Amino acid sequence: GQNIDQPTEMxxxxxxxxxxxxxYQTSGFNGLFxxxxxxxxxxxxxxxNVLDGLEEKGRFSSFLSRSKGYSYLLLKELQMKxxxxxxxxxxxxxxxxxxxxxxxxxxxx
Amino acid sequence: xxxxxxxxRYLITVTGKKLTVTCSQNMNHEYMSxxxxxxxxxxxxxxxSMNVEVTDKGxxxxxxxxxxxxxxNFPLILESPSPNQTSLYFCASSLRTGIYQPQxxxxxxxxxxx
Numbered sequence: 001g002q003n004i005d006q007p008t009e010m011x012x013x014x015x016x017x018x019x020x021x022x023x024y025q026t027s028g029f030n031g032l033f034x035x036x037x038x039x040x041x042x043x044x045x046x047x048x049n050v051l052d053g054l055e056e057k058g059r060f061s062s063f064l065s066r067s068k069g070y071s072y073l074l075l076k077e078l079q080m081k082x083x084x085x086x087x088x089x090x091x092x093x094x095x096x097x098x099x100x101x102x103x104x105x106x107x108x109x
Numbered sequence: 110x111x112x113x114x115x116x117x118r119y120l121i122t123v124t125g126k127k128l129t130v131t132c133s134q135n136m137n138h139e140y141m142s143x144x145x146x147x148x149x150x151x152x153x154x155x156x157x158s159m160n161v162e163v164t165d166k167g168x169x170x171x172x173x174x175x176x177x178x179x180x181x182n183f184p185l186i187l188e189s190p191s192p193n194q195t196s197l198y199f200c201a202s203s204l205r206t207g208i209y210q211p212q213x214x215x216x217x218x219x220x221x222x223x
Contacts, residue, residue: 043214061211
């Protein structure tokens with residue numbers, strides 16, 4: 001079967017750095033997405049990786065290793081507004097998205 | 110403004126009373142999808158549509174129907190709602206399906222079936 005694993009919850013301190021991991025086992029691979037979702041709101045697109053390596057976008061970076069079935073989202077200089085759930089999703093061989101359950105990130109002052 | 114619009118945002122109704130949640134996008138997207146989101150389970154796809162008049166089942170289609178008569182609209186129909194369909198529902202769209210095609214989400218519809 002297809003599976004995406006992420007930690008359920010993480011806590012970090014304002015101003016610090018946090019890494020949210022995602023491991024996957026899917027039927028084929030056509031890219032990995034990260035979305036941010038604030039409580040009660042719609043998910044919003046953060047990043048996309050289809051080749052191995054690091055993609056940097058301001059305070060957020062995303063890394064992919066296809067051979068290991070592994071990705072992480074790195075958030076730097078954490079702000080209180082970064083408190084949200086972070087969803088990992090993999091596009092399979094049929095171009096359908098397989099979603100992880102999400103990681104709830106709690107930022108403390 | 111480019112957006113996906115869902116209505117209603119909130120609905121409390123009773124078992125067996127047919128309801129429709131509308132979804133409309135103004136981005137000329139080919140691909141549209143419905144998800145439900147329940148605590149601890151993440152997003153689960155109900156139905157999707159690759160283009161007009163083309164729809165297909167997702168992971169949890171039982172109890173739902175959809176139609177795609179026009180490119181911009183993709184309504185979700187619950188013919189006989191039951192309490193286990195109480196959930197947060199999201200409609201999403203993307204230009205097409207394929208690599209580097211992020212989905213854009215509506216604001217969600219919170220359904221409570223009593």
